Amino acid sequence: xxxxxxxxxxxxxxxxxxxxxxxxxxxxxxxxxxxxxxxxxxxxxxxxxxxxxxxxxxxxxxxxxxxxxxxxxxxxxxxxxxxxxxxxxxxxxxxxxxxxxxxxxxxxxxxxxxxxxxxxxxxxxxxxxxxxxxxxxxxxxxxxxxxxxxxxxxxxxxxxxxxxxxxxxxxxxxxxxxxxxxxxxxxxxxxxxxxxxxxxxxxxxxxxxxxxxxxxxxxxxxxxxxxxxxxxxxxxxxxxxxxxxxxxxxxxxxxxxxxxxxxxxxxxxxxxxxxxxxxxxxxxxxxxxxxxxxxxxxxxxxxxxxxxxxxxxxxxxxxxxxxxxxxx
Amino acid sequence: xxxxxxxxxxxxxxxxxxxxxxxxxxxxxxxxxxxxxxxxxxxxxxxxxxxxxxxxxxxxxxxxxxxxxxxxxxxxxxxxxxxxxxxxxxxxxxxxxxxxxxxxxxxxxxxxxxxxxxxxxxxxxxxxxxxxxxxxxxxxxxxxxxxxxxxxxxxxxxxxxxxxxxxxxxxxxxxxxxxxxxxxxxxxxxxxxxxxxxxxxxxxxxxxxxxxxxxxxxxxxxxxxxxxxxxxxxxxxxxxxxxxxxxxxxxxxxxxxxxxxxxxxxxxxxxxxxxxxxxxxxxxxxxxxxxx
Numbered sequence: 001x002x003x004x005x006x007x008x009x010x011x012x013x014x015x016x017x018x019x020x021x022x023x024x025x026x027x028x029x030x031x032x033x034x035x036x037x038x039x040x041x042x043x044x045x046x047x048x049x050x051x052x053x054x055x056x057x058x059x060x061x062x063x064x065x066x067x068x069x070x071x072x073x074x075x076x077x078x079x080x081x082x083x084x085x086x087x088x089x090x091x092x093x094x095x096x097x098x099x100x101x102x103x104x105x106x107x108x109x110x111x112x113x114x115x116x117x118x119x120x121x122x123x124x125x126x127x128x129x130x131x132x133x134x135x136x137x138x139x140x141x142x143x144x145x146x147x148x149x150x151x152x153x154x155x156x157x158x159x160x161x162x163x164x165x166x167x168x169x170x171x172x173x174x175x176x177x178x179x180x181x182x183x184x185x186x187x188x189x190x191x192x193x194x195x196x197x198x199x200x201x202x203x204x205x206x207x208x209x210x211x212x213x214x215x216x217x218x219x220x221x222x223x224x225x226x227x228x229x230x231x232x233x234x235x236x237x238x239x240x241x242x243x244x245x246x247x248x249x250x251x252x253x254x255x256x257x258x259x260x261x262x263x264x265x266x267x268x269x270x271x272x273x274x275x276x277x278x279x280x281x282x283x284x285x286x287x288x289x290x291x292x293x294x295x296x297x298x299x300x301x302x303x304x305x306x307x308x309x310x311x312x313x314x315x316x317x318x319x320x321x322x323x324x325x326x327x328x
Numbered sequence: 329x330x331x332x333x334x335x336x337x338x339x340x341x342x343x344x345x346x347x348x349x350x351x352x353x354x355x356x357x358x359x360x361x362x363x364x365x366x367x368x369x370x371x372x373x374x375x376x377x378x379x380x381x382x383x384x385x386x387x388x389x390x391x392x393x394x395x396x397x398x399x400x401x402x403x404x405x406x407x408x409x410x411x412x413x414x415x416x417x418x419x420x421x422x423x424x425x426x427x428x429x430x431x432x433x434x435x436x437x438x439x440x441x442x443x444x445x446x447x448x449x450x451x452x453x454x455x456x457x458x459x460x461x462x463x464x465x466x467x468x469x470x471x472x473x474x475x476x477x478x479x480x481x482x483x484x485x486x487x488x489x490x491x492x493x494x495x496x497x498x499x500x501x502x503x504x505x506x507x508x509x510x511x512x513x514x515x516x517x518x519x520x521x522x523x524x525x526x527x528x529x530x531x532x533x534x535x536x537x538x539x540x541x542x543x544x545x546x547x548x549x550x551x552x553x554x555x556x557x558x559x560x561x562x563x564x565x566x567x568x569x570x571x572x573x574x575x576x577x578x579x580x581x582x583x584x585x586x587x588x589x590x591x592x593x594x595x596x597x598x599x600x601x602x603x604x605x606x607x608x609x610x611x612x613x614x615x616x617x618x619x620x
Contacts, residue, residue, distance in 0.1 A: 059605055068433065068604045088436040089335040096434035099605060103428040106359045115351050119435045122336035122344045166431070178605065 018043055018077075019174045019205035020065060025074035027060055034060050036229035038074070042174070045203040047196060049216035052226035053299055058209045061226065062176050065207070066096055079174060092123040092130070095172030095204075097163050097180050105152035109143055110134060112151060113165055120170040131169050141165045142191055156183035164192065168199075175199065177208035181215060193219055213292040225295060227302040241288045244297040253283035345437040345444070352445035357452045369411055369457045376403045377465055384469075389530060393563050400465060400472050401554040402528040404458050408554075409522065409547055412454035412491055413498035414514050419446050420502030420599070421511070425611040430603050439600045447499070451491050458487070472558060479557050486553030489581040493546040496588025503595035507614070527551040530566045546584045549577045 020042035027035040034057040042048045052058050063069040064076060067083035076083060081090045104112050117131035124130040138144045141161040146154065154162065160183050167175060181189050196219055200206055210216055216223050217237045225233040225240070233240055248266045252259050255278055263269045266286050333340075360366070376399070383395040423429045423446070432438035465472040474480045501514055524538050525531070525547040531539055542548045555563060556572040564570055 063604050063606070066434070068430075088341060091434075092436040094434070098427065098430060098434065099609075103423070103426045103431055105426075106363075107355060111355060115348065115355070116431075116435055116438075118351060119344055119348055119437050119441070122340040123334070123436065125334045167434075170435075 019046075019079060020207060021075070021077045022061075022065070023075040025061070025064065025076055026072045027057065027064065027069075028072050033229055035071075035074075038226070038229070038231055040224055040231055040234070042205045042207050044205055045200050046222065047200045047206045047208070047220050048222045048224060049220035050207060050209045050224050050226060051211075051213070051216060051295060052209075053303075056226045057229060058226055059178060062178055062207070062209060066094065066176055067091070089123065092120060092170055093173040095167040095170060095175040097167035097175070097177040099163075099178050099182075102152070105150070107151055108148050109151060109154070109162060110138065110147035113138065113162070113169060116166055117169045123170070128171055128173075130171050132171050134169070137165050137169060140195055141168075142188060157185055157188055160184060161188065161192070164195075172204065174205045174207070177206065179209055179211065181210070181212065189215070213290075213295055217291045223291070225298050227299050232302055233298050237291050238288070240298075241291055241294045244289060244294040247289070249287045251283070251285045251287070252281060254281050255279045256282075258283065341437055345441040348437065348441035349445035349448060352442065353448040353452060356445070356449040357456070360449070360453055361456055366457070369407070369453070370460065373403045373407050373457070373461055374464075376406075377461070377468075381468060388566060389533070391563075391566055393559070393566060396469060397559065397563070398530075398555070398566070399528055400469055401551065401558050404461065404554050404558075405525075405527045405547065405551045406522055407458050407461060408454050408487065408490055408550065409494060410515070410518055411457060412450055413494045413501075413518060414511055415453055416446060416450040416495050416498035417502035417505065417514060418508060418511050419450060420499060420596075421505060421508045424502075424599065424603060425507075425608070425615060427608050429600060430605065430608055433600065433603060443499070443596055443600075447495055450495060450498070451488075454491060455487060474557050475560065482553065483557035486550060486557060486577070486581075489578070489585065490546065490550035490553070493550075493581040493584035493588065496585070496592035499592045500588070500595050503592070503599040521545060521547050525551055532566075532568060543580075546581055549580045553577050553581075 018041045020040065022038055022040045025035050025038040026033070038057075038061060040048070040050075050058050050061065060069065064071045065078050065083055067078075067086045070084045078086070079090060079093055086094075107115075114134045117134050120130040135144070135147070138147055141164055143158060143161055143165065146158060151159065151162065160180065164177070164180055167177065181192055184192060193215070196206060196208075200221075208219070220237065222235065223233070223237050223240050224231050233243060235243065247262055247264055250259075250261045250263060250266050250269060250273075252273060261269065270286075380396040380399040380403070383399065384397075386395045387393065388395055388398050420429075423442070429439065429442065432442040462473050474483055501511075505511065505514075521542075522528075524534060525542045525545065526534065526539075527547065531542060531548060534542070552567065552573060555567075556574070564572055567573070
């Protein structure tokens with residue numbers, strides 16, 4: 001997993017080529033502020049997971065980026081365009097995976113995908129042939145054998161995979177996914193992760209919301225935590241883990257005995273262990289705080305009023321040294 | 329072959345939008361006309377036709393026409409009006425609540441194409457049952473189908489103009505009504521309008537002031553046009569001024585069409601603009617809690 005360079009404390013100039021750039025985004029519903037100054041960027045080919053408790057404003061943020069909602073204030077650009085003013089040419093570069101419900105229930109799977117694919121034909125270029133061939137796409141999301149089924153007969157997870165296919169059918173340059181894997185079985189989830197990684201490798205920028213921290217950990221180059229209307233953490237999953245706890249748990253087995261030790265400095269500790277006389281090691285594991293622990297701690301901090309402002313959170317994260325994780 | 333231009337020309341984008349609307353129309357019509365819904369559209373008119381068959385020998389106001397003959401175009405008008413206007417309104421409310429419209433917003437040209445397709449589908453579901461009724465009634469009644477090429481032509485333009493005069497107002501209602509329950513009020517209003525529009529009985533038998541109201545609204549003119557299309561020429565003696573008033577029909581229906589096309593797009597744009605995931609979630613919660 002690549003460690004993205006973190007922005008410095010003074011608000012950064014956006015790197016050229018950022019697909020999504022948001023500065024000081026604010027949004028209020030009536031007098032209730034939902035977003036109080038959100039900053040985020042997504043680079044080309046980057047996978048960014050947006051985490052946060054329910055009601056934190058994740059969906060609102062995504063809807064603003066998709067151009068479905070006008071922000072109260074702030075600088076928002078997606079592919080260089082202010083989303084609310086985006087035209088159809090801009091729209092053709094976007095993939096949106098909605099949390100759908102029951103639309104097109106009586107259409108057949110392939111019928112709907114082929115129908116929506118047709119809208120992208122005029123936007124095809126030699127560099128980016130559009131749309132994605134429908135049968136290939138159905139195969140990629142594991143729905144090839146369901147192509148002629150009525151959509152209302154699909155299970156929740158199969159329906160979700162169709163939503164993902166619809167988000168991809170225009171070969172987007174940037175993809176927004178709102179809780180994409182809700183209802184997936186483990187195999188479908190793994191296939192989906194492979195698909196997302198292969199898209200990222202072909203320079204598609206991906207912003208997804210999820211409640212599944214394991215998924216964020218596996219999939220995302222960078223994790224953003226949205227709480228209290230601000231981004232309270234921005235870094236790789238490893239950065240995030242270390243920002244809340246520097247303690248690592250070292251577990252090792254030698255001569256038939258298992259040892260567990262908590263330390264702030266596993267490297268020095270392990271040097272000592274390796275230097276000590278004894279038989280061969282049969283097990284060795286260095287475990288940081290899980291992303292889930294880190295996330296819960298961060299959110300708890302915000303909700304109990306010990307609000308870290310985002311600049312400070314970034315300073316904290318920037319101070320973290322490069323990871324040295326050792327496992328055998 | 330040169331590579332297609334990018335960004336695509338206006339014509340290429342409009343072409344994709346139109347083709348999308350036609351694909352949608354073909355698929356939706358196949359689905360809807362092959363569903364039990366068709367029976368519900370046909371039920372009332374079919375009962376009406378059977379009832380009329382007992383009135384074949386009852387003359388209308390000393391004329392050579394029977395109540396049954398006059399009743400057939402009346403049922404055609406009823407079918408056209410009650411499946412067209414509330415049909416598009418209900419369709420829009422459903423598509424707003426079930427995510428269809430939001431899905432269309434994520435696709436380039438999707439919303440325009442969807443709304444256009446909805447209009448075509450509704451036109452198809454309004455005309456389809458009408459044509460089926462004509463085919464079903466033709467062996468039993470004289471004068472159900474036009475007797476001449478001119479009659480068929482009149483049937484065509486009156487039906488199309490009748491739909492263009494009423495569908496935009498259905499779209500307007502669909503964009504403005506909060507939920508499908510309110511469609512009942514719309515349906516009741518339409519039946520009242522049918523009752524005063526001289527659809528089943530000559531309008532001259534109504535009080536004069538109602539006659540004026542009815543003539544300002546489209547339904548009377550659709551009825552007049554359809555009678556013109558399917559009844560024998562001597563039936564004109566029952567009409568006001570013993571004339572089919574073709575020019576007035578075109579003028580009134582055309583006027584309503586223009587008014588509708590002025591009002592509906594703004595309402596539809598507003599509806600589409602407000603469509604979002606959070607709004608969809610509210611609709612879902614409402615439907616799950618209350619059932620509509």
